[in-house]
Amino acid sequence: MLKFEKRENIPLHLRILIPLISILLGVLIGGIAVMFSQVNPLTVYKAIFIGAFGSTYVFSETIVVAIPLLLISVGLILVFKMNYWNIGAYGQYIMGAIFSTYFALNSAETISRPILLMVMCIAGMVGGALWALIPAALKAYWKVNEVIATLLLNYIALYILQFLMYGPWRNPRSFGFPLTKIFDLNAQLPKLISHTRIHLGLIFGIIAAIIIWIIIKKTKFGYEIRVIGENEIAARYAGINIAKNIILAMVISGGLAGLAGMAQISGIIHMLQIEINPDYGYTAIIVAWLSGLNSLTAMIVSFFLGGLFAGASQIQMTMKVPIGIVGLIESSILFFLLGGAILTNYKLNYKGRKII
Amino acid sequence: MGEIVLQAKNISKHFPGVLANDHINFDLRKGEIHTLLGENGAGKTTLMNILDGIYYPDEGEIYLNGKKVDIRSPFEATKNGIGMIHQHFMLVDTLTVLENVVLGLESQGFYLDKKNISEKIAEISKNYNLDINPYAKIWQLSVGEQQRVEIIKTLFRGVKILIMDEPTAVLTPQEADSLFKILRRMIKEDKSIIFISHKLDEVMKISDRITVLRKGKLVGTVDKKEINQKELAKMMVGREVLFRLDRNPIRRKGEVLKIEDLETHNDKGIKILKGVNFSIHGGEIFGLAGVSGNGQKELAEVIVGLRRAIAGKVYIKGEEVTNLCPKAITKEGTNYIPPDRLKVGLVPNLSTVENAILRRYDREPISRGIFLNYEEAAKYTRELIKQFNIMVPRENVPVKFLSGGNLQKLILAREIREEPALLIAVHPSRGLDVGATEFIRKKLLEERDQGVAILLISEDLEELLMISDRIGVIYEGEIVGMVDIDSANINEIGLMMAGVHKNPLLKGEENVKV
């Protein structure tokens, strides 16, 4: 008989091993899935690897994907620590992009570049933060389920974007395509490294990761968040203002997602369009979880999942392997990670003998 | 007395870090009430959970009517004629009595024949004088009624052996007496009863035989007729027991807490406090007695700001604090030892340090601007640990790995260190062993001598009588009686707890000698 027995302490090696093994198994499942569509999985993975890390340019593209993942996921880590499930980074990202685009379209000629970029950053954060504020306030004051509220707001944000792109913001000279005009250079985030698309957003991401780490580990705000997340009743007992914390953490989380949206259109796409990769908002959930809700680890995980995405985008074009493979692998990793978590709390016995 | 119906041989069971049962032998005869006596943590409940199939023993065998059985679940236990009534009732409170009775029964068809079942319940009810409406929802019933539902459940299943885990803990003395009548009626019908308890007087009253456990080991089995209460106590604790705590004469100071016509709702939105009035002075322990579910928990929550009052007022040192937020009320000098340690008082997954600073993380020196000063926090924690003799493996170990006694000491230390004017303690010694219980009670008395006003809410009458200066009785959301400790009489209090007697000296202050 297989039996689980409660552990008295949590061994460190398991905390590292479980994520690593989960990644391996997730990749294995992806490989099996690929085999079913009559492609050699080894070839596919080799191509993904080369497509992600094989040259300086693709390497830089991996980082380009990692930037928004990092920005969003560190914000998610903050609210997840509180047991608040912000699934709305998708919509907050879109809102960040929309808000900052307003200034890119209307103020590019009148404001100097550093100031305009600063304004756009703030606008992006405000856009994301406002969009996060709605479900946060609904949860804080009326206990409206945040998973559903944030998800529905994602769809609403997407249709707002569509409305703008097919309506007022469509560039009259785009031949009917739903695009704005290309941003003025003033409204483009500067590149960090020439001949790549790596932009200033990388610095934002790293700073954000460090700040979030400090908030969680060193500040009273972070302490309150952890108490709320671990035991909300005890938090009320200790007199912690839960509503205030939910709102504040969500504003930060949404603000970072909004900043990611701004960085993407200002640093990469250079215009607003319908496809601005808001799906990063969902992938970032996986990053947050895979990094064990540690924002410094999230830097590595963003890079890893960025590579998976960048590599898979490559093979989608070259080998006609659909991009869905990314979601498939990511979710499989997550499944193993969630299932494997039981081993950090329980020992596994087989007929009375200890296995793990 | 009849032949042996159940025999447990050499039962051992360990949990991480504890050997809960160490080679225990136990037998039960037909038509007897056999008490299992022992302190909290002696392993009584574990042994019974093994007989009921909730746990599976690591070692040992169980024989039913001489035949070896292998009981893997409560369901199989029931099939073998064994039924257990737990301390926390196994009732689903949103379902009706009838639905709870048939839950898990195999003999019923897919469709519920409610008429047939309710007739059968009524028959059992009448036979044993249980008086229960089968269509009532569980949450609408009193605790005593819920216990009777549990009894109906076992009788409905034709149980021959009934295990009751501390059934009187939640009852008034009078309710306990009527329970004993039901039990006596049951053994007359050749059923056998295992009765778990740590209350010596009732054990002497109800048992035929008594088996004593201590720290997971069997001390011995004795016939009731061949032993007295004192010897039994010695067997249970392993040393002579002090039944009294030394107590200094009361030095009552100014009024600290004053409650006026307080009303509130419970979680289901039903009015549970219906105009409560009392006050507590500095330097006194005010014990609040009552059967659980009469509004005690809600009263404590309203005072500390965790629940909204819908009418009435709460004053602390003359300041009105009604419906202020918990933090503001704490600032007024109120501290609170909640009934549920790991659910309310502590954060199980955080470390000792992080739990110790729960009350003062936002005050200097632990607070430093927006940051937490972890060095100061650790220093403060070490002080608490030393002062209150708390056993902690390492400061950064999650507190969920600490024992109950140490958890309670940690909470007590944290709350007392705030130097409150008013300390509210709800079931402070529930589930603790003798040593920890004594420690907690002594600390409460010390605080009283320091001039703190203490509201002690407990279901343990013995505890209330031991350390209170004055006892109030709450029944259905009202204070129905108030007695000074010198004139307190356990029977009278019991009757008040059952709502039978009302003390004429109400509206609080008349019987307080300042």
Add this chain to the structure above:
Amino acid sequence: MRPDAYAITIILLAATVESGTILLFPIIGEILTERSGILNLGIEGMMIIGALVGFATAFITGQIYWAFFMGMLAGGLASLIHAFISITLRGNQVVSGLALSIFGLGVTNFYGQEFVNLQLAHTVPQVIIPGLSQIPFFGSILFKQDYMVYLSYILVIITWFILFKTKTGIQLRAVGQNAQAADAMGVNVYKVRYFWTFFGGLMAGAGGAYLTLNCAPFWLDGITAGRGWVAIALVIFARWNPPYALIGAYLFGAINALQFQLQSMGTTIPSALLSMQPYFLTFILIIVATLLVKAKHIGVPKELGIPYAREEK
């Protein structure tokens, strides 16, 4: 009422029922899953898997009912991943459900590539119920539908009956409300939870299959377009009671049918704003429902999302 307005109303309401049925299946399924204490946020994923499997089966075999069954089964199988993680391994149900949704979207994108933009030759045939369909007004709306719609009517009644009138229902509610008590009474908590989680998966698969077999008989990436999330929202609106699910599903269906109608009539309202309406409506509904549930103290199944383990000490 002018005759053409009358006809349009009937068409609209009939479309409401069709559109609502896509949601009714998963809502009913999730109600029972949640009643057993398991929160499955993977509806979107299970629905889209059901949608693809149903579509592909119909496209290849031409057997509509067989396709519906296969879609349903695929949803059920997908739910077992969530069941295993949250019941046996006691994992985090919120994240596991999200992962299931991501999984469903990924897997259907991956294997659905070759079906993109293909159309079904035949959709679900209409089955007119003699007698009932003759009832003025309602007959044409409710009883000139297809077998799946009729199945959904029956399911509402059956699930309500099971939930409140049978032993199975008592077990189901007990497990979601107080698993420990149910266990002590000999109810196999794990079995009950597995079964109803699987049932929820079947229903999500059914909803997805009905979408591609009837309402949108072609395959597109992400064709469920968030309906799974709407279903979860409407479970709260339905207060975990199947008959109320009918109201929620048809409300959504009505808004959906109306905005389609307006779009096809060439209104001047931007289509993005019209498409937004069902989601917006659901968003408002969920706020109202939450406030109502709070005011009337109708609780969520008490142990929703909490894993059960017996030997805890």
